[in-house]
Amino acid sequence: MLLWIALIIGVLVVAGLSIYAGILLSRLRQQNKGIAKNQKKRLNYLHESIETIAKAMQQDQCPLSEGCIRIAVLLDNLPDAERHNFGKRWPSIHELYERIKHMPTHDARKEFPKKEIRKMDFERERFEVELEQPIKEDLQALMVWVKEERVKHG
Template sequence: MSELPWWTWALLVVGVVTIAILAFIAGRLLSQLQSQNKRRDEAIGKRNERLHESIVTIAKAMDQGQCPLSEGALRLVVLLDLRVEPSKIDYAERYSGLHSMYERIKHMPTHEARKQYPKAEIRKMDDEREGYEKELEDVILADVRQLLKDFS
């Protein structure tokens, strides 16, 4: 076998050094990605824990009659939708009573927006909402109790 010229050896050394540097950079980037994913997963876990606590607290208050069914339904549906889970659970199907109430009253103003309506209009909306509460009470309470079982 004939001897290679010096510039071939120089190119081989440069190639090996380049590959080593690129491998080192790839390893560092992979390590950073794993660290970032771990921090993200921990943040999601903490967020889900807070959501879980709020969901259970609201559901217990509804079950004990300390929270109006319509208000609780609005809050629970939003909180359930905010949960991040590996496989998306269809809460609308699982807790259909809560979602039915939510769909019926989600257009109604709350808080400051409510104050901009005339009192007669507010009373009309309250009567409508209370009618939905009476109509859906049994279904909503059954959903709340199931939710408490699912989240305990």
């Protein structure tokens, strides 16, 4: 009789643990689906943002320097950015970014004397003129890549 009680208790414990494990596994699957959905939304947002900025740059609605800064940062935020080697893929975009990333923007500009701001603006504009054509070529290739990525990650 004691053996039967121990056996029944053992079966109940195993059944309870199995149910608990099933509940935890179900929660884990839901959590993983949520993470995957959020990652897909983030990736789509990054691709859409890159595409929008690139189009604006192509249509001269966005200064090349501003667009290059924004695109370079967005590309760096993509998963596996190092593996894709974006700097070598679109060298002109990254070259302009590297040349001007130290320059102050927005409120930080107000902390500099006007003469220094004019000097930096002149330098930035010179870089934009120098790199305009290669940047526009990079933008064409970038747009093709973004469209392929959006199809791939659907």
